Amino acid sequence: MNAPAVSIGLSAAIVSVEGERPSVLAVAHDGSQDALPFGPFDPAHDRTLELGLRKWVGEQTGFDLGYTEQLYTFGDRGRHLSSLEADTRVVSVGYLALTRQAQAPARAASDTQWRGWYHYFPWEDWRDAKPPMIDSAILPALRKFVKESPNAEAAELRRDRVNLCFGEGGLPWDDEKVLERYELLYEAGLVEEFFRDTGKAENAPALGTAMMFDHRRILATAIARLRGKLKYRPVVFELMAPAFTLLELQRTVEALAGLRLHKQNFRRLMAEQGLVEGTGKLSAPARGRPAELFRFRREVLRERPAPGVRLGARRARTA
Amino acid sequence: MNAPAVSIGLSAAIVSVEGERPSVLAVAHDGSQDALPFGPFDPAHDRTLELGLRKWVGEQTGFDLGYTEQLYTFGDRGRHLSSLEADTRVVSVGYLALTRQAQAPARAASDTQWRGWYHYFPWEDWRDAKPPMIDSAILPALRKFVKESPNAEAAELRRDRVNLCFGEGGLPWDDEKVLERYELLYEAGLVEEFFRDTGKAENAPALGTAMMFDHRRILATAIARLRGKLKYRPVVFELMAPAFTLLELQRTVEALAGLRLHKQNFRRLMAEQGLVEGTGKLSAPARGRPAELFRFRREVLRERPAPGVRLGARRARTA
DNA sequence: GTAATTTATACTCGTTTCGAGTATAAATGT
DNA sequence: ACATTTATACTCGAAACGAGTATAAATTAC
Numbered sequence: 089m090n091a092p093a094v095s096i097g098l099s100a101a102i103v104s105v106e107g108e109r110p111s112v113l114a115v116a117h118d119g120s121q122d123a124l125p126f127g128p129f130d131p132a133h134d135r136t137l138e139l140g141l142r143k144w145v146g147e148q149t150g151f152d153l154g155y156t157e158q159l160y161t162f163g164d165r166g167r168h169l170s171s172l173e174a175d176t177r178v179v180s181v182g183y184l185a186l187t188r189q190a191q192a193p194a195r196a197a198s199d200t201q202w203r204g205w206y207h208y209f210p211w212e213d214w215r216d217a218k219p220p221m222i223d224s225a226i227l228p229a230l231r232k233f234v235k236e237s238p239n240a241e242a243a244e245l246r247r248d249r250v251n252l253c254f255g256e257g258g259l260p261w262d263d264e265k266v267l268e269r270y271e272l273l274y275e276a277g278l279v280e281e282f283f284r285d286t287g288k289a290e291n292a293p294a295l296g297t298a299m300m301f302d303h304r305r306i307l308a309t310a311i312a313r314l315r316g317k318l319k320y321r322p323v324v325f326e327l328m329a330p331a332f333t334l335l336e337l338q339r340t341v342e343a344l345a346g347l348r349l350h351k352q353n354f355r356r357l358m359a360e361q362g363l364v365e366g367t368g369k370l371s372a373p374a375r376g377r378p379a380e381l382f383r384f385r386r387e388v389l390r391e392r393p394a395p396g397v398r399l400g401a402r403r404a405r406t407a
Numbered sequence: 408m409n410a411p412a413v414s415i416g417l418s419a420a421i422v423s424v425e426g427e428r429p430s431v432l433a434v435a436h437d438g439s440q441d442a443l444p445f446g447p448f449d450p451a452h453d454r455t456l457e458l459g460l461r462k463w464v465g466e467q468t469g470f471d472l473g474y475t476e477q478l479y480t481f482g483d484r485g486r487h488l489s490s491l492e493a494d495t496r497v498v499s500v501g502y503l504a505l506t507r508q509a510q511a512p513a514r515a516a517s518d519t520q521w522r523g524w525y526h527y528f529p530w531e532d533w534r535d536a537k538p539p540m541i542d543s544a545i546l547p548a549l550r551k552f553v554k555e556s557p558n559a560e561a562a563e564l565r566r567d568r569v570n571l572c573f574g575e576g577g578l579p580w581d582d583e584k585v586l587e588r589y590e591l592l593y594e595a596g597l598v599e600e601f602f603r604d605t606g607k608a609e610n611a612p613a614l615g616t617a618m619m620f621d622h623r624r625i626l627a628t629a630i631a632r633l634r635g636k637l638k639y640r641p642v643v644f645e646l647m648a649p650a651f652t653l654l655e656l657q658r659t660v661e662a663l664a665g666l667r668l669h670k671q672n673f674r675r676l677m678a679e680q681g682l683v684e685g686t687g688k689l690s691a692p693a694r695g696r697p698a699e700l701f702r703f704r705r706e707v708l709r710e711r712p713a714p715g716v717r718l719g720a721r722r723a724r725t726a
Numbered sequence: 727g728t729a730a731t732t733t734a735t736a737c738t739c740g741t742t743t744c745g746a747g748t749a750t751a752a753a754t755g756t
Numbered sequence: 757a758c759a760t761t762t763a764t765a766c767t768c769g770a771a772a773c774g775a776g777t778a779t780a781a782a783t784t785a786c
């Protein structure tokens with residue numbers, strides 16, 4: 089057998105928020121699992137990786153990407169194309185892109201659709217309450233995973249990971265540990281991808297909706313990065329219309345973070361940080377007092393170093 | 408001409424701190440510029456990218472890497488191997504690794520040596536004072552770069568970048584913007600790599616020591632990442648001996664961040680966060696009162712979510 | 727051997743930030 | 757008229773933070 093060649097795959101988690109629903113652009117490949125838009129890097133014609141990504145995302149989905157950010161490069165054997173192309177190794181570079189849904193082009197392929205990202209990660213949405221599945225399904229299965237450790241040290245490591253990820257034992261919930269949680273569930277055999285990649289027999293209820301290849305891992309990385317970045321860079325505004333009410337802004341942040349925020353403090357932060365300015369116009373709401381419409385003050389980027397939408401709730405909020 | 412093949416190069420910024428000098432392992436390739444240790448990813452034998460990295464770093468430098476972290480994947484044409492192998496495209500994945508110098512192996516290749524990282528980035532060390540070269544050399548040249556913009560909008564963009572990077576106009580110095588500053592200097596033609604990559608004639612004094620390929624860019628990414636991570640994860644301890652005084656710890660943090668810290672507050676933070684515990688033993692100093700030796704409390708990782716060595720000085724410190 | 731010097735460590739003080747709450751205003755629907 | 761919904765202003769106490777002072781324990785200079 090020849091030495092396998094390498095090819096580089098580019099995958100993009102293209103994110104938008106409609107109302108209170110954070111979504112990702114998913115491609116339904118001929119009846120099989122959802123996938124992120126992905127395509128090959130063409131070394132002959134693409135000057136940089138990001139330009140390559142923009143090129144075929146445009147071709148494939150009609151999207152003109154705005155804000156993009158490289159996430160991570162995965163090269164694991166077995167977690168990509170386990171059956172296909174056995175003599176070509178695919179190294180996949182994941183990207184995060186942010187858009188407004190209104191910018192969605194008419195010519196989007198029909199097999200491309202927005203899907204709420206909590207379909208893939210139902211345990212990540214703590215806005216209403218702690219998702220019941222954590223106590224009813226996840227933690228019992230993870231405790232079993234701990235118990236089945238090959239030895240005592242491994243058990244302790246696993247127990248620590250479970251506590252850190254799902255906030256057992258009084259530890260607070262960390263909204264940014266999305267990847268760590270997914271990887272833990274993968275290793276514990278609680279997501280469908282584990283059985284697909286390893287060929288083992290499925291022996292537990294699969295959690296969330298699976299994706300092709302390692303795309304759910306890339307999406308987890310994207311959510312984690314976005315949740316983190318939110319707090320120290322004004323990236324939310326990439327997802328907002330030019331004018332918005334403060335509540336709309338707050339709901340968007342909450343949708344991304346999967347957490348509820350204190351309304352009055354959120355407004356105070358926005359005002360103090362100079363991130364937004366009123367337009368004087370009022371919204372036309374269905375109910376309640378109309379709110380002022382605000383816009384993003386792009387100038388902050390020049391005035392202050394790295395303003396973000398701090399979430400508050402940094403003091404211990406136990407799980 | 409055939410379609411160019413892709414190969415994946417792995418480069419590592421292996422960092423240690425001796426005393427007050429943060430250093431990186433550099434390879435002096437037969438009289439030419441310094442390079443980071445780098446080697447190819449072998450798709451036939453390496454199960455993951457990181458395992459591939461560990462394998463040949465071991466072979467090439469004798470190092471057994473401890474803490475490692477992927478940084479970024481660069482695929483720009485022209486900034487890697489501009490002359491060599493025109494029909495193979497190299498995509499390079501950069502890594503950060505942290506070690507203690509004491510762990511340096513005897514069998515290290517003789518062309519491999521520790522070099523202080525401020526040789527490559529002299530403008531990044533603000534411990535004694537603002538580096539004079541910023542006012543004497545960098546800002547004048549950057550103001551020229553702004554003036555030579557093709558049009559007014561470009562000039563404004565460039566001016567903003569200069570202010571944000573080097574803290575002109577009352578903006579504070581941000582120790583984490585290492586990559587942004589290097590990229591700005593590159594585009595402004597103030598580093599040797601720019602002329603090497605573009606073939607243009609050198610028309611300005613080159614700043615800092617150049618490196619092969621895009622390795623100075625990878626090192627800039629590494630420093631930026633490390634400076635950021637320092638503040639929310641206990642990574643410094645990867646660079647410390649098992650027992651150390653609080654001043655040694657502070658000096659290490661200062662060396663990495665390129666900033667001076669307030670001694671009493673630094674101790675208070677360490678104590679409050681539970682990051683260290685006293686051993687009861689005392690150091691044997693050259694001068695002054697002996698200090699207690701401390702050790703890292705690994706347990707914090709289990710008790711608290713994400714403790715870092717907060718630097719203090721987060722309130723505006725103008726440049 | 728005493729004073730100056732160097733480093734360690736405890737403690738204080740005023741400001742800012744932050745979480746959490748109350749109070750009031752302005753719209754809609756019944 | 758009044759309950760309901762949303763907007764917005766303001767307050768209060770706790771914690772975190774920046775910047776000190778004060779004192780202790782060692783070495784070095786004279």
